[in-house]
Amino acid sequence: MTDLVSIARSFFAPGKGILAEDESIPSATAHLAKYGIPASVEMRRQYRDLFLGAEGIEQYISGAILFSETLLQKGNDKKLFPKSLVARGVVPGVKVDLGTEPIPSAAFGTGSTSPNELITQGLLDLPERLALYKKQGAVFTKWRAVFRIEGDELPTAAAIHENAKRLAGYAKDVQMEGLVPIIEPEVLLDGKHSRARSGAVIAEVLTILFSVLDEQSVDRASIILKTSMALSGSESAKKDTPEEVAEATISALLASVPRQIAGIVFLSGGQTPDQATENLAAITRRAKEVNAPWPLTFSYLRALEEEALSVWKGKEENVPAARAAFLARLAKVSAALN
Numbered sequence: 001m002t003d004l005v006s007i008a009r010s011f012f013a014p015g016k017g018i019l020a021e022d023e024s025i026p027s028a029t030a031h032l033a034k035y036g037i038p039a040s041v042e043m044r045r046q047y048r049d050l051f052l053g054a055e056g057i058e059q060y061i062s063g064a065i066l067f068s069e070t071l072l073q074k075g076n077d078k079k080l081f082p083k084s085l086v087a088r089g090v091v092p093g094v095k096v097d098l099g100t101e102p103i104p105s106a107a108f109g110t111g112s113t114s115p116n117e118l119i120t121q122g123l124l125d126l127p128e129r130l131a132l133y134k135k136q137g138a139v140f141t142k143w144r145a146v147f148r149i150e151g152d153e154l155p156t157a158a159a160i161h162e163n164a165k166r167l168a169g170y171a172k173d174v175q176m177e178g179l180v181p182i183i184e185p186e187v188l189l190d191g192k193h194s195r196a197r198s199g200a201v202i203a204e205v206l207t208i209l210f211s212v213l214d215e216q217s218v219d220r221a222s223i224i225l226k227t228s229m230a231l232s233g234s235e236s237a238k239k240d241t242p243e244e245v246a247e248a249t250i251s252a253l254l255a256s257v258p259r260q261i262a263g264i265v266f267l268s269g270g271q272t273p274d275q276a277t278e279n280l281a282a283i284t285r286r287a288k289e290v291n292a293p294w295p296l297t298f299s300y301l302r303a304l305e306e307e308a309l310s311v312w313k314g315k316e317e318n319v320p321a322a323r324a325a326f327l328a329r330l331a332k333v334s335a336a337l338n
């Protein structure tokens, strides 16, 4: 096994997953605003420290995805975040995409545009940035593409192909630099679609993505896939049971994901903490029943942080109680992997 493959596999240690703490500055600002917390460089440092500095996280997490700003910040322990994580046995990684923009109409040929679809940016200076992030302590990376479901029209084949090409270009650059790539084609929960449509879109996106990764000779063995679960849209009246989610999710993944990848991690995507926990437990059970070929775990942000942020409210005196809420949720999500 190459080093990259063994690092990629190490994230799937029993009961452990990956904490996503990697929101960009605009996303972190919007997220904190939901809890009435004003954003600043220092407030973001305290926000990251609330989670990364919580004692005992290493029981439940094998890795943490940071934002580039956070690689250079210090926790309350006065250590750079990547160093402090490594000292506790948690592997630091970094989000390397530069966010999304509307897809240019040129991608669709003359006469058709897709103002509602997004393309992820960040390939241009990626090799230089990867070399820098590696020096700053990153061992793995993440790139997120976003797909919105709208009836049978979205996502379009053009949007899927262009995002797949960029995800493959990213993964290739990352492997060349000696880092592990997480590829994250997120199919959004927003919308009125059915769970079946969500599963079909996940399978379609992943089928195309893995064929483009093969065309570009990306090594499958050190790839980690970060995926959405197959869920009914947040504006549909349907409330899926965990068993329904598990069945639809595992079927979509079995239909589209090669067995050779290092493993699959799930994003929480706007599910409540309880939903994300219960659905993960049902997915774990289903994967065992059908002998799914890949290791599975979580890589949540919102579902792990929501309860803690409601307690914290940006106030120093609330840190111990907020961390206790975070660790309690981490313990539940970890238990869902059994």
Ligand code: 13P
Binding pocket: 020, 022, 023, 267, 268, 269, 270, 299, 300, 301, 302, 303
């Ligand atoms: P959620 O779990 O909130 O969907 O976030 C995952 C992620 O990768 C955030 O950057």
